[in-house]
Amino acid sequence: MGIPVNIRELLDRDQNNYEVLLHRKTTTLAQAAEACEIPLEQLVRAVVLVDGQGLLMAVLPADHVLDFEALCNLLHRELELVPGHQLTNIFDDCEPGSYPPLASAYDLDVILDxxxxxxxxxxFEPGTHTSLVQMPHEHYRDMLxxxxxxxxFARPASTLCANEKALAHAVEQFTPARVKRDIEEFHELPALPTTAAQILRLAADPRANARQLAEIIExxxxxSAQVLRYANSSMYGYAGSIKNLQTAIARVLGFEYVLNLALGFSIGKSLKVPQDGPFGMDxxxxxxxxxxxxxxxxxxxxPGKMRPPRGTAYLAGLLQNLGRLVLGHTFQPEFFILNRFSQANPDMPTCDLERQVLGVxxxxxxxxxxxxxxxxxxLTAAVRHHHxxxxxxxxxxxxxxxxIANRxxxxxxxxxxxxxxxxxxxxQMLELDExxxxxxxxxxxxxxxxLDDLAQRLAA
Structure with a gap:
């Protein structure tokens, strides 16, 4: 995707002096800066907020984090981040996650740090993850x-990561909800879902068969609908229509694979967290x-000597971030903090933030x-060590x-x-070709x- 038309028109208005720096496709501003061999502190980014007065674009350096409290106090407003799905509507001509800090192109009010x-x-990124636009400051100000x-209203991210106390303070200061509880309040973990418990008992029975598994899933x-949808998927290439679970298990997917598929879905669906946000259900x-x-x-x-069973490998990938669902299910205020902080500061490592919010x-x-x-x-090893x-x-x-899959x-x-x-x-160790x-x-x-359809159904 090239630079959106309205951004290009704004850049070319009055023959503005700018340069387009093309680079390989990236996902973060830090990667884009590295690809163009320029310091991250030379980039700026936009954060869009909203309250009863309307939308506001805050522009800050890419290596800084947004101080919600300072911004709200400065403007005497109660601002909140605009949810991700609404951002895609505002910047409907841009690639997701690339929001140009050019408020005038989208009729937004703007404040500069x-x-x-x-x-x-x-x-800055001009609405695409394959280029940067660079210009003198005076030309940028003219466009605003x-x-x-x-x-x-922003602080360098490096000062937050310098020590644990600074980052712990950032959790409280740089998020809209300043709520923190001690890990000692985490008295008990959620109970294993009934269906998952039945599946685990069946897995331990050497005489278990497809009929018994189908009876549990039914x-x-x-x-049941998700398993049948998988069996009828073109990914598995079965010629014909599968209408019952026992056939799906015996003829298409296999006993162990369905067992793990059903186990993963039943566990994941048992934990309820908000839909939106970087760590929401979607x-x-x-x-x-x-x-x-x-x-x-x-x-x-x-190679055969290290090849894992398909079902177990699938379940390892499916449940790797189960801890995030537990966090959202049990620690809702902290989960809110993680989502908002990550959304406003997408290049900040979330594991560091988690460690400060809960100590884990x-x-x-x-x-x-x-x-x-x-x-x-x-599965425990996969969940614990996948980073x-x-x-x-x-x-x-x-x-x-x-x-490897996540990377x-x-x-x-x-x-x-x-x-x-x-x-x-x-x-190299797994003998996989890059x-x-x-x-x-x-x-x-x-x-x-x-896969998108399956994800949407599971998130619903």
Whole structure:
């Protein structure tokens, strides 16, 4: 996608002096700055907020975080972030996540952080993740018009990451909801869903068969519909229409695969969190179903001696971020903080923020839950270590496959990644070809309709 027409027209008005810096497709401003070999502090970004008075665009340096309290006090307004789905309506000609800091192009009021006003050169994304626009500060100010306000409402992100006390203070100061509770209040983990418990008991029975599994799944109409939808999916290439669960299990998907599929869906659906936000149900299920499918596919490419069962590999990808659902289900104020902070500051590592909000991260919470529920050790390892490329202990194949899949999906703008690019050592240890991983990932996005549909149904 090129620069949106209205942005291009604004840039070309009065023969403004600017330069377009083309680069490979990226997902964050930090990656774009690196691709163009310019310091991140030279980039600016837009955060769109709203209250009863209407919409407001706040423009701040890309390496700064927004101080909600300072901005609200400065303007005497009670501002909140605009939800992601509404941003796509406002910036309907832009790529998702790329919002040009050009308020006049979208009839928005604007306020500049004073740090931006002191920049000699301003660089920003123009609505596409494949280019940056760079121009002298005076030309940028001309495009904003005369109604622009200036104020101090942002702080360098580096000062927040310098020490734990600073980041802990940021959790309280730089979010709209300043709520914090001690981890000691976390008295008990959610109970294992009834359907999941029945599936686990069946998995432990060496005489279990497809009929018994179908009988358990049939107790949950929504789960039954999802399994049948999978069996009839073009991804599995069965010629004909599958109308009952026992046939889906015996002829198409296989006993173990359906068992794990049903286990994952029943667990995920038992935890209720808000729909929107970077960690809401919509984002959780979209990333989960793509990751599960990719982990399953990559697992089948491993040498026989380390190749995991399809169903277990799929479930490892599906439930990797289960801890986030537990967090949202049990700690709603903190979950609100994480969503809002991440939305306003997309380049900030969320694991660091989780550690300060609760003293633990989602991978730790998820692993606690896996152990409490008695789920297989392979899945516990995947949940606990899927961010750690240095984990090569027991069952390491599962978290390493999940890590590789997450990095590959992040290259397409799905999910998050602490480090860009595929982990070379992990690929080498699993004997996976990097290009094969990239090709399989591209196939998912070439035929993403079915996975998107599944994610939407699971999130509903």
């Amino acid at each position: 004073q740090t931006v006003d002191a920049m000699p050169t301003v660089t 018009g005369d109604a622009v306000r200036i104020g101090q 107790q949950d109409p929504g789960l 984002a959780f299920w979209r990333h989960s179903v793509f990751a599960a499918r990719l982990v399953e596919t990559l697992g089948q490419k491993l 991260t989602h991978d730790q919470i998820g692993a606690w839950l896996m152990q409490a529920w008695g789920l297989p050790a392979e 750690n490329p240095d984990y090569w202990d027991t069952h390491a194949v599962y978290p390493q496959l999940v890590l 590959a999906l992040a290259l397409h703008g799905l999910g998050e990644s602490d480090t860009e690019g595929l982990p070379a050592f992990s690929l 290009q094969a991983v990239l090709d399989e990932t591209a196939k998912l996005f070439d035929n993403k309709e079915e």
